[in-house]
Amino acid sequence: VIEDTKTSLMWAMKDSYVDLGRSLNWRECNEYVKGLSLGGHKDWRLPTIKELKTIYEPAKQNKDLFGGKLRLDPIFAESGPYSYWSADTDGDCCAMAITFDYGYVSRHHKDYSGSYGVRAVRGPKVQ
Numbered sequence: 001v002i003e004d005t006k007t008s009l010m011w012a013m014k015d016s017y018v019d020l021g022r023s024l025n026w027r028e029c030n031e032y033v034k035g036l037s038l039g040g041h042k043d044w045r046l047p048t049i050k051e052l053k054t055i056y057e058p059a060k061q062n063k064d065l066f067g068g069k070l071r072l073d074p075i076f077a078e079s080g081p082y083s084y085w086s087a088d089t090d091g092d093c094c095a096m097a098i099t100f101d102y103g104y105v106s107r108h109h110k111d112y113s114g115s116y117g118v119r120a121v122r123g124p125k126v127q
Contacts, residue, residue, distance in 0.1 A: 001039035002075055007054050009047075009123040012038055015080040016117035017065060026095040026110035029085045029118035036120055046087040047121040049105055052098045054126065055119070062100075065115065070100040081117040 002011045016024050016032050024032060029046060036044040055072060062072040064082045072080075083106075088096040094107050097116060108114075 001041075004054065007051070007123070007126050009051060009054070009121050009126065010039065010041070011055065011076070012036065012044065012120040013075075014077040015084070015119045017081045017115075018077045018079055023081055023113040023115055024085075024117050025113040026085045026108075026116075028113070029116075032118060033120045038120070041122055044120040044122050046085060046118055048125060049086045049088050049096050049098055051121055051126045052084055052086055052119070053103075056098065056100060056103050058103070064101070068101060071103065072100050076119075080119075081115045083114065083116045084119050085116055 002013055033044045057073055058071050060073045062070040062074050063078045064070050065079050082101050083097045083099045086096045090107050093109055095110050096107055098105050
């Protein structure tokens with residue numbers, strides 16, 4: 001796990017893609033974080049877009065599953081998806097995600113998986 005002293009959040013070093021070797025839709029990401037037990041903690045959750053933006057770092061570089069550039073500190077495990085689902089939803093159908101190549105926030109159907117996954121977080125929600 002990685003502790004962010006600025007936000008008091010704790011992040012999973014590996015995302016769901018690195019852990020499972022496949023993309024997940026939003027519903028699968030929720031199940032994934034509910035089943036996590038890392039660093040002696042079981043209260044993992046999907047992060048909000050605001051929280052994900054705190055680890056999006058344009059000056060840093062990591063690699064995605066295709067070898068492309070992610071704007072993510074290399075302290076996190078390599079070879080993850082380029083987009084992460086968030087806890088932020090838009091009605092019953094859709095949820096928000098952020099790409100870690102350019103930082104775009106987008107809305108997708110919760111059943112869409114593409115090259116998506118989750119970076120699990122725990123701690124008080126960032127306001």
